[in-house]
Structure formats: structure tokens, C-alpha cells
Amino acid sequence: HMNFECSVGLGSLDLQQNSSSSLWNFLKRLTYRFILFGFVAVSAVRLLRIEQGGAFADLLSDKGRNAMRNEMDYVERTLGFRTKDLEDRDIRLVSYIVGGAVRWRRYLDHLVMSLCNEDKTFRDMQPLLLQILRIGIFEIIKLGMPPYAVVDENVRLAKVSLRPGAGNMVNGILRKLALLKEKDFLPLPKVEGDERAQARALAIIHSHPVWMVRRWTKSLGQEETVKLMNWNNTDPSFCLRVNPQKGYTRSDLVKMLNDKQVPHEVSIYLDDFVRLSTGLQAIIQAGLLKEGLCSVQDESAGLVVAIVDPLPGETIIDCCAAPGGKTLFMASQLRSRGTIWAVDINRARLRVLKETSKSQNVEEVITTVHADLRLFCVNNLMKADKVLLDAPCSGLGVLSKRADLRWNRRLEDLKQLKQLQDELFDAASTLVKHGGILVYSTCSIDPEENEERVAAFLCRHPEFTVDPVHGFVPPGFITVEGFCKTDPVKHTMDGSFAARLIRCADSCW
Numbered sequence: 001h002m003n004f005e006c007s008v009g010l011g012s013l014d015l016q017q018n019s020s021s022s023l024w025n026f027l028k029r030l031t032y033r034f035i036l037f038g039f040v041a042v043s044a045v046r047l048l049r050i051e052q053g054g055a056f057a058d059l060l061s062d063k064g065r066n067a068m069r070n071e072m073d074y075v076e077r078t079l080g081f082r083t084k085d086l087e088d089r090d091i092r093l094v095s096y097i098v099g100g101a102v103r104w105r106r107y108l109d110h111l112v113m114s115l116c117n118e119d120k121t122f123r124d125m126q127p128l129l130l131q132i133l134r135i136g137i138f139e140i141i142k143l144g145m146p147p148y149a150v151v152d153e154n155v156r157l158a159k160v161s162l163r164p165g166a167g168n169m170v171n172g173i174l175r176k177l178a179l180l181k182e183k184d185f186l187p188l189p190k191v192e193g194d195e196r197a198q199a200r201a202l203a204i205i206h207s208h209p210v211w212m213v214r215r216w217t218k219s220l221g222q223e224e225t226v227k228l229m230n231w232n233n234t235d236p237s238f239c240l241r242v243n244p245q246k247g248y249t250r251s252d253l254v255k256m257l258n259d260k261q262v263p264h265e266v267s268i269y270l271d272d273f274v275r276l277s278t279g280l281q282a283i284i285q286a287g288l289l290k291e292g293l294c295s296v297q298d299e300s301a302g303l304v305v306a307i308v309d310p311l312p313g314e315t316i317i318d319c320c321a322a323p324g325g326k327t328l329f330m331a332s333q334l335r336s337r338g339t340i341w342a343v344d345i346n347r348a349r350l351r352v353l354k355e356t357s358k359s360q361n362v363e364e365v366i367t368t369v370h371a372d373l374r375l376f377c378v379n380n381l382m383k384a385d386k387v388l389l390d391a392p393c394s395g396l397g398v399l400s401k402r403a404d405l406r407w408n409r410r411l412e413d414l415k416q417l418k419q420l421q422d423e424l425f426d427a428a429s430t431l432v433k434h435g436g437i438l439v440y441s442t443c444s445i446d447p448e449e450n451e452e453r454v455a456a457f458l459c460r461h462p463e464f465t466v467d468p469v470h471g472f473v474p475p476g477f478i479t480v481e482g483f484c485k486t487d488p489v490k491h492t493m494d495g496s497f498a499a500r501l502i503r504c505a506d507s508c509w
């Protein structure tokens with residue numbers, strides 16, 4: 001049956017040359033609806049959308065089916081034909097291929113460029129053709145898929161969605177690549193020459209921006225930088241946090257994971273957390289997230305909450321709260337007693353927080369405030385026991401989870417972010433009562449966004465001192481200055497930073 005569909009598809013390719021375009025389009029739509037390159041076509045269109053600034057939406061989310069329908073409409077509008085609907089397994093493959101092709105973009109483009117006969121061919125390449133090649137190379141090199149199948153599928157897609165010549169080009173490049181891979185002779189640069197040349201080579205081999213490689217090499221050394229890039233390129237793993245406010249315990253979750261045969265490990269750092277490397281789909285389908293029994297939350301975020309140490313009855317201000325990961329965890333620890341003011345400038349993300357707080361049964365202790373923290377502080381006389389500033393940052397600690405982030409960050413962004421972080425830090429400090437606690441955190445591993453921001457803050461605010469985080473988190477995370485730092489390579493979790501500061505109890509400050 002499948003061969004028949006393929007051969008119908010291939011047969012109709014020949015028609016293209018001899019028929020009028022409307023007849024061709026009609027036949028194309030009729031025929032290609034059924035042929036097999038659904039997931040490559042969907043992946044290619046998704047990659048185009050991402051590059052044009054479209055959402056990096058996850059088809060595996062709860063709204064997966066709706067998202068899939070929209071996705072198929074995009075495919076039809078972009079390619080001029082509709083592919084067959086995808087099964088759940090295909091959807092997972094699309095997400096995997098798209099994530100991989102985004103993450104490995106620099107590496108893949110280097111190979112495409114090296115295998116083109118002229119530089120100009122690469123420079124002038126149609127965007128869709130480039131995506132088809134990136135996907136093909138990713139499948140052959142990184143997924144180890146059989147080259148003949150990849151060549152067949154990607155050539156057909158290029159022919160039908162572009163033109164026969166494009167198919168020939170895909171054929172030539174992918175075949176050459178497969179041959180070079182077999183001989184272990186891929187055209188990759190050697191790590192040699194001066195510091196800049198080495199960084200350029202490493203940036204291609206490990207698919208990162210050159211500025212990141214140079215920055216990390218300076219602070220961490222080359223060996224650690226390579227380890228970090230390898231981590232960023234691994235498939236992300238996830239953690240689930242159970243929600244005791246719904247009466248759901250870690251043992252309940254572990255039992256459910258065992259029943260569904262989802263491989264997992266309980267967190268050795270945090271009581272309510274369980275680590276998963278795969279199987280998130282089963283959790284979504286079982287409705288655990290929707291019903292508020294669990295949330296997806298990295299242990300690094302959980303450690304920040306452990307440092308805030310929310311206690312029942314306290315007033316806490318979460319200054320940059322949305323979409324609410326830490327607010328909701330803190331709220332569950334208040335055991336229905338106390339208040340969290342969840343402030344954020346982003347209304348849509350705050351709405352998500354509010355909705356989730358209902359499903360997690362913690363809404364009674366949360367009040368959302370839509371405001372720029374800097375203005376909120378000017379007009380507000382409120383003082384809290386504890387204030388969390390989970391500052392907007394570069395996200396350099398979460399590159400394994402956010403495949404596209406490395407390409408969206410520029411060195412110049414760090415400068416702007418630093419200024420914003422300082423302003424928010426100053427604003428947040430005005431909300432802390434005498435003797436109260438201010439926690440500054442980021443999901444960055446960059447000292448300029450972390451230790452340096454705290455040092456600068458302490459110079460401006462002698463009324464605050466460092467309250468070392470001993471006793472709040474395990475010793476392996478604590479720096480000599482008493483801050484908490486998670487290291488993706490060492491701790492196999494997202495990179496993050498948190499400092500706990502205490503405001504002098506003396507009211508003369």
C-alpha cells in the first residue's frame with residue numbers, strides 16, 4: 001500500500017514538466033495528500049516559521065491537536081498542498097527534528113556550505129531548500145537515519161514543493177554527505193590557530209555563536225566550555241514537581257510513572273521533585289498538569305524557592321513572577337496562610353499564572369499585579385517579609401531546553417540586561433521590611449548577570465548584607481561567597497544563580 005502511494009507520488013512528478021500548472025497543482029494536491037513525507041514537510045515549514053519569527057510552539061502541548069490543525073494549514077499555505085495528518089509519533093519526531101535542526105544550525109550550515117560547489121549557491125539558496133537540506137543532514141549525521149531513506153524523502157519534497165532542479169541539488173548534497181560520513185571524512189574545521197580561530201572552529205563543531213565560545217573560554221577554559229556546549233546540545237531532561245496542595249504526593253507520582261513504565265529518578269536534592277528524560281507526553285495525556293497535580297519545573301528553580309524559604313503566614317512579593325513557576329511553588333509552601341504578591345509587566349504571562357494557580361489550588365494566597373516593578377515601587381508603601389527578584393536575564397543557563405535561544409542572544413543584550421537588572425534590584429529592595437529577606441536569582445551562568453550584579457547592588461545599598469545559603473540548599477551548590485550556583489555540567493540541571501540578602505533590622509536605614 002505504501003509503495004503504491006509512493007509510486008503514485010513519484011509518477012506524478014513527471015507530469016509537472018508536461019502539464020499546465022493548474023492541472024499540475026490539482027494533481028499534486030490530490031496525490032501528495034497521501035504520500036509519506038508528512039513529517040519532513042511539516043518540519044521544514046515549522047523551521048521556516050521559526051526563522052521568520054514564528055512561535056516555537058510545542059506541538060506536544062495540551063492543545064496539541066489544535067496546534068496540529070493550524071500547523072497543517074500553514075503547511076498547505078506554504079507548500080501549496082496538504083500532507084497526510086500526522087500520528088502522535090510523527091508529531092514527536094517533528095518536534096525532535098525541528099529542535100535538533102535549530103540547535104545544530106551552525107554545524108549544519110557549515111556542511112551545506114562546504115558541500116555546495118560555490119559559495120554563491122549557499123548564499124542565494126531559497127529558504128525552504130536550505131531547511132530541507134538542514135533536516136536531511138541532521139537526520140543522516142545526528143539521528144543516524146539510513147541515508148537512502150532520507151535522500152528519497154527529502155529529494156521528493158524539494159521536487160514537489162520547489163522544482164525538479166532543487167530535488168537534484170538535495171540529491172547531490174545528501175549523497176555526497178552520506179559518502180563522506182561513511183569514510184569518516186566530514187568537512188569540519190580543525191581547532192587550531194589563535195584564540196579567535198579556535199573559537200570559530202569550536203563554534204561550528206558544537207554549533208554555538210562565536211561570542212559565547214569566546215566568552216566561556218575566557219572564564220571557564222576550553223575544556224569546560226566544550227563540556228558546557230555538549231550539555232547544551234543534549235536532549236533536555238525535565239523535572240516534575242508534585243503539588244501537595246492537591247494532596248498529590250511524590251509516591252503517588254512515582255507509582256503512576258511505574259505503571260506507565262516512564263523511566264524516572266526521584267530528585268536527590270528536593271523532596272517534591274522527580275526527574276524524567278522522556279515520557280512527558282504520557283504525563284500530559286494523563287492530565288496531571290491540567291489538573292494541577294504536577295508542574296514541569298527544573299530543580300534549579302526549586303532550589304531558588306528553597307532559598308526564599310516561604311513560611312506559612314508570611315507576606316512575600318515575587319517581583320518578576322510570570323509565568324509563575326516559582327510563585328506557585330512558594331504558594332504551595334504557605335499551606336493556605338500568607339500572601340504572595342505576584343508582580344509582572346507581561347499581562348498575558350500573568351494570566352497564565354492566575355489560571356494555573358486555580359488548577360493548583362493555591363489561588364487564595366496569590367494576588368497578581370500587572371505593573372512595571374520600577375513604577376509599582378514608586379507608588380507603593382508595602383513592605384514584605386521576603387522579596388524574590390527572579391530577574392529577566394540572558395537565559396544562558398537553559399540553552400539545552402531552549403534550542404533557539406543561543407541564536408537569539410547577542411553580546412550587546414547583556415549590557416542592556418545588566419542595566420535592567422540593576423534597576424529592578426534597586427526597586428525590589430524598597431519592598432523589603434527591616435530584617436526582611438531579598439533573594440536575587442537568574443537562570444544565567446554569566447558572572448556579569450550574577451555575582452557582579454550583587455556586588456554592585458551591595459555597594460549601592462549598604463543596608464543589605466549577604467545571608468549565606470547554608471542550610472537552605474545542599475553544600476554542593478554553595479559558592480565561597482555564600483551564593484547558590486547550579487552548574488549544568490556538574491549538577492545535570494539548568495544553570496542558575498541565587499543570592500540571599502538580608503536587610504538590616506535597624507530602622508535608621
Ligand SMILES: C[S@@+](CC[C@H](N)C(=O)[O-])C[C@H]1O[C@@H](n2cnc3c(N)ncnc32)[C@H](O)[C@@H]1O
Pocket residue numbers: 301319320321322323324325326327343344345346349371372373374390391392393
Ligand atoms: C525570568 S522571568 C520570570 C520567571 C518566573 N519567576 C517563573 O519562575 O516562572 C522574568 C520576568 O520578568 C518580567 N519583567 C521584565 N521586566 C519587568 C519589569 N520592568 N517589571 C516587572 N516585570 C518585568 C518578564 O515579563 C518575565 O516574566
